[in-house]
Amino acid sequence: MLDTLKNRIEQGYRTSKYPKQTISLPERYRGLPTINQYADADIVAKCVKACPQNAIITDSNADPNLFKANESSRKMVDMGRCVFCGTCERVSNGKFITFTQDFGYSVAEKAHLLTSGTVPDLAKHSKQHFKKLFGRSLQLRQVSAGGCNACEADLNVLATPFFDLARFGINFVASPRHADGLVVTGPISRNMRTALLQTYEALPAPKVVIAVGSCAITGGPFRESPEVSDGLDSILPVDLYIPGCPSHPLTNLHALLSFFKDRI
Ligand code: SF4
Ligand code: SF4
16 A cells, blocks of 8 residues: 555656646647648649548548638648548658648548648637537547447547546546447448447437547548448438547547637
């Protein structure tokens, strides 16, 4: 007993001070991408060709209606598809796409996943009745619908003493009947579809649906396979999109706090 107490005193308080204090991430961390709209056309073309996810959108491959509303943003990254592999940054030598340390890039609307370097303030796009209902207590049920386990692992990390998600009143629970929201990872493989829908049905209303990771948002690396869905929003109404492959625990935490808490 004395040894345990001594050990606790020696270890001190290990929980992160985020969000009261910022956390510095390793240099190699890839957060919100920024895009040089004036990059050389050859470099842009090389990056578009090299991107394994077809996530770089330019005049040449965009939906013809896409740029009408925002003529100045003619090169974008689709964060729903992007797996943050960094190939575009390497190929362009940082002259076209670079990744910042900004981990707060989750969005409430799918259209906002297309970025040219900024995303709307998630707190302002949150639904007010969700904040009222779940701001003090939010219970989530996670479903891995064919994920590779990296997104799942980075969600599990939130329960460790460093992140200590429970201090915000947010917990992952075993039963969907005890949950307010569904957190989905993975590309929703054909054999997980029924289980996912049954879990969704078991949640009492009102319920929140959160898509975590490129797979859940668009199919990720498995996109266009007949064995997976085109994205969670083709099956269920999605309230919150958290991009990444996997999404960093801080991205997950920032999204949950911004979307459900009055202030962080
Ligand atoms: S980081 Fe994203 S946009 Fe860049 S090459 Fe990889 S998948 Fe494509
Ligand atoms: S988005 Fe990436 S890390 Fe997450 S389940 Fe899919 S392949 Fe794995």
